[in-house]
Amino acid sequence: MLPVLIDSDGQGAAGLLLLSGGGTTIEGDDRDSLAILANQAAIALQNARLHERAVRLASVDGLTELLNHRAFQTRLGEEVARVQRSGHSLALLMIDVDDFGQVNNRFGHQVGDAALAAIANAFRRSIRSGDIAARYGGDEFAAILPDTDIDEAAAIAERMCATISSLPVIEHGVTVRVRASIGVAALPAHADSRESLIRAADRAAYAAKRAGKGRVARPEDGESVPDYDATAIAAELQHANLATVAALAAAVDAKDPYTQGHSQRVSAYAGILARCMHFSEDMVARTELAGLLHDVGKIGVPDAILVKPASLTAQEYTTIMHHSLIGERVLSSVPFLQDVLPAVRHHHERWDGAGYPDQLSGDSIPIEAAILAVADTLDAITSTRIYRPAIPWDEARERILEGKGTQFHPGVVAAFELAFTGGALHTAATLSASTSTAGYLDWIGLDTASERKLSHMALTRMEGGRALHLDTAPAVRAPVIAGWPG
Numbered sequence: 001m002l003p004v005l006i007d008s009d010g011q012g013a014a015g016l017l018l019l020s021g022g023g024t025t026i027e028g029d030d031r032d033s034l035a036i037l038a039n040q041a042a043i044a045l046q047n048a049r050l051h052e053r054a055v056r057l058a059s060v061d062g063l064t065e066l067l068n069h070r071a072f073q074t075r076l077g078e079e080v081a082r083v084q085r086s087g088h089s090l091a092l093l094m095i096d097v098d099d100f101g102q103v104n105n106r107f108g109h110q111v112g113d114a115a116l117a118a119i120a121n122a123f124r125r126s127i128r129s130g131d132i133a134a135r136y137g138g139d140e141f142a143a144i145l146p147d148t149d150i151d152e153a154a155a156i157a158e159r160m161c162a163t164i165s166s167l168p169v170i171e172h173g174v175t176v177r178v179r180a181s182i183g184v185a186a187l188p189a190h191a192d193s194r195e196s197l198i199r200a201a202d203r204a205a206y207a208a209k210r211a212g213k214g215r216v217a218r219p220e221d222g223e224s225v226p227d228y229d230a231t232a233i234a235a236e237l238q239h240a241n242l243a244t245v246a247a248l249a250a251a252v253d254a255k256d257p258y259t260q261g262h263s264q265r266v267s268a269y270a271g272i273l274a275r276c277m278h279f280s281e282d283m284v285a286r287t288e289l290a291g292l293l294h295d296v297g298k299i300g301v302p303d304a305i306l307v308k309p310a311s312l313t314a315q316e317y318t319t320i321m322h323h324s325l326i327g328e329r330v331l332s333s334v335p336f337l338q339d340v341l342p343a344v345r346h347h348h349e350r351w352d353g354a355g356y357p358d359q360l361s362g363d364s365i366p367i368e369a370a371i372l373a374v375a376d377t378l379d380a381i382t383s384t385r386i387y388r389p390a391i392p393w394d395e396a397r398e399r400i401l402e403g404k405g406t407q408f409h410p411g412v413v414a415a416f417e418l419a420f421t422g423g424a425l426h427t428a429a430t431l432s433a434s435t436s437t438a439g440y441l442d443w444i445g446l447d448t449a450s451e452r453k454l455s456h457m458a459l460t461r462m463e464g465g466r467a468l469h470l471d472t473a474p475a476v477r478a479p480v481i482a483g484w485p486g
Helices: 029-059 069-086 100-107 109-126 150-165 194-210 230-239 242-254 262-276 281-293 296-300 314-321 323-331 335-346 367-381 393-402 410-422 424-433 437-443 456-462
Strands: 002-006 013-017 090-097 132-137 140-146 168-171 174-177 180-187
Touching: 069 090, 069 132, 069 140, 069 194, 090 109, 090 150, 090 194, 100 109, 100 174, 100 424, 109 132, 109 140, 109 150, 109 168, 109 174, 140 150, 150 180, 180 194, 242 296, 262 281, 262 367, 262 410, 262 424, 281 335, 281 367, 296 323, 314 323, 323 335, 335 367, 367 393, 367 410, 393 410, 410 424
Parallel strands: none
Antiparallel strands: 002 013, 090 140, 090 180, 132 140, 168 174
């Protein structure tokens, strides 16, 4: 028996080689053979270590050292399957840091990252050893609580909420305090599958935000948003004012917790791009309005399709594609919205003609629709969805630039590049996140005295029971492309 030192990466490992059938003296060819064996063992050990490290890195978020989005989905699926076999309970917490965009915008991303890391540490301290913590994406976290009923989960969430609220984050001499809205849901009380459990917890987190943020809520605390009949809505809108239509757009966003504020952000981005292209203020306002209303047709799409975490079937995708036509039909009954109908109908057309609903190509696509195509894509890929996390802004920029001349109008992409580099789009994202729907109408200059007479029902629907207004909001100054025909 002969000891051999294997040192493949500076972390020496000792092994034993059992020798038989010969003398005890080792020299010459025998020594060379042993060296080859030792080297092969070192390579195998190094590969095993590298594989173990790669597996760990593939499942762990680099900033917080919690499970990442993909690993969370896998673990939750495993826990749901176990519960379905055993009949035990399972709870899920969805934690959304409140107004986190303002932290990044005011103090910078380095302070924001420090805040997320501190929240993750507080998160770990608030849960039990058998619970599973994850960074769901961006400023969202999740916790899987095995063998836990809804009341136990709510108690853990309340403790976590208090811990986060009292947590001072100090970075580069800056002290930041944050809060979080936490949604709590349990299986089988609120769901019967992984996907429905995530939706229930998300709905609860949204209810916590609507109730004032920095608190805990359950799915039953949130008001469900029913499906609507497009023809009936069109009839009701014949005498509507702009704010009523905006309330409808907000209700569409509320059908899916992942799209809260989507229409506002698309509107803001579209206005910036239109200004970059030297559009008149009237045309900018029309483009912003089209952005606010571009997805109103989804009011006629079943919730089960809008929030489905898996791939859509061909029939489901066809249903989704109809939303632009439904939106046009719904808004066509409103006299003052006739100018935005082409943008609403065609915002999913592609420059190469492979879009829908009419496969328009090139300059036959209305320019407002071409702008919405870029603005819509930007918000979609930089926002978390049930089936994937948000992607970083720099990666989003590259994707849009790659689509120039195929998916997107080349002139609009040029405007996008200018606005992105100047920071106007980032600023708009932050402002939209902190602005109510009613206040946003003021901001983009579409509100009139008559439109302020919004019914209490519509306002409470838009703002979750709280009639919020933002009387003033800073304008986003966008650069312009020299020589672009206005």
